[in-house]
Amino acid sequence: MAREIEYPLIALNFKVYLEAVGEKAVKLAKIAEEVSKEYGVCVMVAPPQIDLARVVQEVEIPIFAQHVDPYKPGSHTGSVIAEDVKAAGALGSIVNHSEHRLRLADIGMVLERLRKNGLMSLLCTDTVETTKAGAALGPDILAIEPPELIGTGIPVSKAKPEVVTGAVEAVKKINPAVHVLCGAGISAGDDVAKAIELGTEGVLLASAYVKAKDPKAVLSEMAEAALKSWEKRGD
Amino acid sequence: MAREIEYPLIALNFKVYLEAVGEKAVKLAKIAEEVSKEYGVCVMVAPPQIDLARVVQEVEIPIFAQHVDPYKPGSHTGSVIAEDVKAAGALGSIVNHSEHRLRLADIGMVLERLRKNGLMSLLCTDTVETTKAGAALGPDILAIEPPELIGTGIPVSKAKPEVVTGAVEAVKKINPAVHVLCGAGISAGDDVAKAIELGTEGVLLASAYVKAKDPKAVLSEMAEAALKSWEKRGD
Amino acid sequence: MAREIEYPLIALNFKVYLEAVGEKAVKLAKIAEEVSKEYGVCVMVAPPQIDLARVVQEVEIPIFAQHVDPYKPGSHTGSVIAEDVKAAGALGSIVNHSEHRLRLADIGMVLERLRKNGLMSLLCTDTVETTKAGAALGPDILAIEPPELIGTGIPVSKAKPEVVTGAVEAVKKINPAVHVLCGAGISAGDDVAKAIELGTEGVLLASAYVKAKDPKAVLSEMAEAALKSWEKRGD
Amino acid sequence: MAREIEYPLIALNFKVYLEAVGEKAVKLAKIAEEVSKEYGVCVMVAPPQIDLARVVQEVEIPIFAQHVDPYKPGSHTGSVIAEDVKAAGALGSIVNHSEHRLRLADIGMVLERLRKNGLMSLLCTDTVETTKAGAALGPDILAIEPPELIGTGIPVSKAKPEVVTGAVEAVKKINPAVHVLCGAGISAGDDVAKAIELGTEGVLLASAYVKAKDPKAVLSEMAEAALKSWEKRGD
Numbered sequence: 001m002a003r004e005i006e007y008p009l010i011a012l013n014f015k016v017y018l019e020a021v022g023e024k025a026v027k028l029a030k031i032a033e034e035v036s037k038e039y040g041v042c043v044m045v046a047p048p049q050i051d052l053a054r055v056v057q058e059v060e061i062p063i064f065a066q067h068v069d070p071y072k073p074g075s076h077t078g079s080v081i082a083e084d085v086k087a088a089g090a091l092g093s094i095v096n097h098s099e100h101r102l103r104l105a106d107i108g109m110v111l112e113r114l115r116k117n118g119l120m121s122l123l124c125t126d127t128v129e130t131t132k133a134g135a136a137l138g139p140d141i142l143a144i145e146p147p148e149l150i151g152t153g154i155p156v157s158k159a160k161p162e163v164v165t166g167a168v169e170a171v172k173k174i175n176p177a178v179h180v181l182c183g184a185g186i187s188a189g190d191d192v193a194k195a196i197e198l199g200t201e202g203v204l205l206a207s208a209y210v211k212a213k214d215p216k217a218v219l220s221e222m223a224e225a226a227l228k229s230w231e232k233r234g235d
Numbered sequence: 236m237a238r239e240i241e242y243p244l245i246a247l248n249f250k251v252y253l254e255a256v257g258e259k260a261v262k263l264a265k266i267a268e269e270v271s272k273e274y275g276v277c278v279m280v281a282p283p284q285i286d287l288a289r290v291v292q293e294v295e296i297p298i299f300a301q302h303v304d305p306y307k308p309g310s311h312t313g314s315v316i317a318e319d320v321k322a323a324g325a326l327g328s329i330v331n332h333s334e335h336r337l338r339l340a341d342i343g344m345v346l347e348r349l350r351k352n353g354l355m356s357l358l359c360t361d362t363v364e365t366t367k368a369g370a371a372l373g374p375d376i377l378a379i380e381p382p383e384l385i386g387t388g389i390p391v392s393k394a395k396p397e398v399v400t401g402a403v404e405a406v407k408k409i410n411p412a413v414h415v416l417c418g419a420g421i422s423a424g425d426d427v428a429k430a431i432e433l434g435t436e437g438v439l440l441a442s443a444y445v446k447a448k449d450p451k452a453v454l455s456e457m458a459e460a461a462l463k464s465w466e467k468r469g470d
Numbered sequence: 471m472a473r474e475i476e477y478p479l480i481a482l483n484f485k486v487y488l489e490a491v492g493e494k495a496v497k498l499a500k501i502a503e504e505v506s507k508e509y510g511v512c513v514m515v516a517p518p519q520i521d522l523a524r525v526v527q528e529v530e531i532p533i534f535a536q537h538v539d540p541y542k543p544g545s546h547t548g549s550v551i552a553e554d555v556k557a558a559g560a561l562g563s564i565v566n567h568s569e570h571r572l573r574l575a576d577i578g579m580v581l582e583r584l585r586k587n588g589l590m591s592l593l594c595t596d597t598v599e600t601t602k603a604g605a606a607l608g609p610d611i612l613a614i615e616p617p618e619l620i621g622t623g624i625p626v627s628k629a630k631p632e633v634v635t636g637a638v639e640a641v642k643k644i645n646p647a648v649h650v651l652c653g654a655g656i657s658a659g660d661d662v663a664k665a666i667e668l669g670t671e672g673v674l675l676a677s678a679y680v681k682a683k684d685p686k687a688v689l690s691e692m693a694e695a696a697l698k699s700w701e702k703r704g705d
Numbered sequence: 706m707a708r709e710i711e712y713p714l715i716a717l718n719f720k721v722y723l724e725a726v727g728e729k730a731v732k733l734a735k736i737a738e739e740v741s742k743e744y745g746v747c748v749m750v751a752p753p754q755i756d757l758a759r760v761v762q763e764v765e766i767p768i769f770a771q772h773v774d775p776y777k778p779g780s781h782t783g784s785v786i787a788e789d790v791k792a793a794g795a796l797g798s799i800v801n802h803s804e805h806r807l808r809l810a811d812i813g814m815v816l817e818r819l820r821k822n823g824l825m826s827l828l829c830t831d832t833v834e835t836t837k838a839g840a841a842l843g844p845d846i847l848a849i850e851p852p853e854l855i856g857t858g859i860p861v862s863k864a865k866p867e868v869v870t871g872a873v874e875a876v877k878k879i880n881p882a883v884h885v886l887c888g889a890g891i892s893a894g895d896d897v898a899k900a901i902e903l904g905t906e907g908v909l910l911a912s913a914y915v916k917a918k919d920p921k922a923v924l925s926e927m928a929e930a931a932l933k934s935w936e937k938r939g940d
Contacts (some may be wrong), residue, residue: 055754096339112364285554314486570806573801600810
């Protein structure tokens with residue numbers, strides 16, 4: 001597993017939940033590492049920006065920043081630039097999450113800044129239309145997340161399967177090199193299985209893992225479901 | 236000419252230059268109407284938001300808003316919604332101008348709001364990459380404008396012809412129904428001719444018209460050049 | 471009454487409710503004018519930005535813009551500048567409404583732009599703390615509106631009287647020249663009376679008027695209550 | 706010295722200059738620590754957000770974040786919250802820097818979040834007017850920085866002494882508990898001395914230290930000047 005992204009991929013966004021701040025970010029990342037090794041499934045984690053460097057130092061799975069600003073190094077107080085994410089040892093960054101939307105021109109700039117620093121990009125989009133636009137921009141990974149389902153526990157893969165398949169088809173047509181995940185409401189192994197059946201290569205989730213009573217159990221169930229569903233698809 | 240958009244198109248953005256505020260917006264729009272009739276070339280004007288309705292009442296050429304917010308009617312103090320732009324009698328709106336950049340998700344929403352209200356969209360982009368994304372979103376018209384040239388008098392059609400042709404090709408490939416203009420630094424007939432030679436269907440400009448000593452002379456020269464260049468191309 | 475602001479003041483924000491777009495903005499403003507004349511109470515209206523100029527032309531009460539951008543005339547596509555609000559004949563502008571929050575530095579700039587153009591300012595704030603800051607900036611009028619009550623029908627004057635009196639006291643201490651209104655949830659004559667009893671010089675409201683089945687009846691009740699309460703206070 | 710803020714204070718903002726990213730942030734912070742010990746002058750540093758935690762671990766002077774978002778812990782991808790800045794061991798945060806301006810309501814919220822987490826605040830303002838507003842909000846420290854001088858090498862303390870003294874007086878009047886610094890263009894010992902003569906309790910600077918050929922020499926000169934000027938004032 002180590003640091004590379006492989007598919008199926010389970011991507012865990014820690015946001016800035018109290019359960020994921022400071023030492024707790026390290027702890028949650030270590031659980032993800034354990035599950036990843038146990039099941040042989042790639043698990044990526046995106047800890048809070050402040051905890052990025054220390055999580056990288058303590059776990060051996062792919063670590064992403066949650067956001068990068070569209071700036072070159074310079075006079076940008078309070079910003080996070082690709083150069084610093086790279087220096088911290090992260091593998092890439094989430095871009096344009098529904099809780100941190102970027103202007104189109106800035107997404108173009110962020111993707112360029114990430115590429116120039118040898119970092120991967122996971123671009124979030126909200127509709128089939130913006131997924132087309134996102135695919136055209138050429139990120140490494142794209143996650144379609146209808147924002148109205150985020151944090152609800154109603155899985156996009158079940159509530160809006162047509163959005164997921166629509167996104168998968170749109171990406172295949174416009175830029176087949178882009179890997180597609182789906183997110184929003186993913187909370188159990190079943191949701192992950194369904195997401196992969198619909199043609200995605202994995203899922204992006206947050207609260208179902210971070211706020212779980214037993215994060216290890218939740219993630220293990222998802223890892224198992226991802227593997228089974230992936231084998232069935234035979235990619 | 237009347238209210239419809241035809242090509243080649245000369246699109247005039249009045250911004251909020253002092254030369255284009257209040258009664259002066261009407262005056263500048265009337266000059267544009269005269270030139271449009273004289274040369275049989277379509278000229279669209281986008282007056283300041285506050286002056287939109289009165290310009291529509293006084294001239295018979297296509298009028299666009301300069302910006303529309305990504306909202307349905309409701310609790311959005313100080314915003315401009317598509318329903319109101321429609322009620323004012325405008326034909327459409329500029330979207331995502333470099334001086335009013337929108338988030339990708341909001342561009343998706345604005346285009347949807349415009350369509351639902353029977354309004355046209357003129358989407359601005361800044362690079363070949365974001366032009367691809369923009370084309371995928373399906374606006375009626377797309378204007379590529381490298382922001383570093385806006386207001387400089389250095390015409391994009393001469394300084395960065397590869398950006399213009401790159402945009403034209405990208406749009407043809409991704410969404411050939413979209414009409415392509417170019418903008419930034421367009422200040423003379425020559426720049427317009429060159430823009431059309433490069434494959435665009437017209438230009439978007441602002442200061443060269445609004446701040447001209449003799450706006451009628453400037454626009455007449457552009458209209459003439461546009462026609463000649465268009466005929467040569469034989470579209 | 472005419473165009474000047476007098477106290478007690480009932481300020482009506484039309485937002486961009488469908489009930490207040492285009493011709494309907496004029497109609498709602500005319501009802502406000504009628505009630506204002508009938509009761510001899512000052513009623514100010516802030517129509518959608520697009521309808522500002524035409525409302526000014528058709529009614530003889532104070533008209534405010536809903537928002538002004540922190541710019542001098544120039545290259546600012548899709549913005550609304552003080553010069554154009556002035557040219558439209560408006561008396562002033564709402565600033566920093568909870569649905570259009572501004573950065574502190576930009577509030578400073580907007581107030582300066584309004585002053586330089588001979589326009590009044592009605593600055594919105596959300597807490598006693600930001601009211602202190604707002605008073606220090608010296609707007610003509612300040613409206614305290616706890617955002618969590620906006621549009622709820624739960625009147626700030628009853629639900630959070632301590633916020634209203636806290637704001638009134640803070641302003642008196644820091645800048646007694648500033649007139650204080652309160653808003654959020656104001657929906658009946660009673661709420662207006664209570665607001666004035668708490669020391670304000672009037673109210674700012676939106677949906678209770680704009681979305682009323684009988685706007686004239688609602689506003690008349692408020693005007694009557696405002697007058698009675700004002701006389702009782704003996705200012 | 707240790708972790709507390711003392712006056713006179715030299716506050717060093719590392720921004721995201723390439724000279725201050727990753728390991729280089731630690732190196733620059735260690736030089737600041739050396740000078741602070743040598744001269745007995747309090748030096749605070751604000752490293753890039755990504756490097757905050759590691760700088761705290763390696764140096765024993767006050768460390769601030771460059772920015773904090775106006776959020777409680779929760780669903781805010783890519784944000785920096787006060788809880789995490791606290792967990793990283795920082796002492797406080799810069800707020801509303803000219804390169805990261807906040808809306809007035811959000812400044813109120815950030816100051817509250819910092820207080821609740823036992824963190825200090827250093828609020829930046831740009832004019833005497835916004836300084837009044839800022840003082841009313843009650844930050845621990847306030848730095849007046851006319852943005853047009855930032856990064857120019859033209860010291861505010863010499864170019865606009867009336868802005869500095871105006872800010873000092875305004876703060877004394879509205880909220881005398883707030884400590885006042887000035888910034889923008891501060892690049893030599895002389896500028897620091899002049900700032901203290903004008904009534905401030907120190908300076909905020911960035912490029913003159915971070916981009917210096919010999920940061921230690923620059924900071925030593927400033928520390929010496931600060932001390933001398935402070936003694937002369939006899940506070």
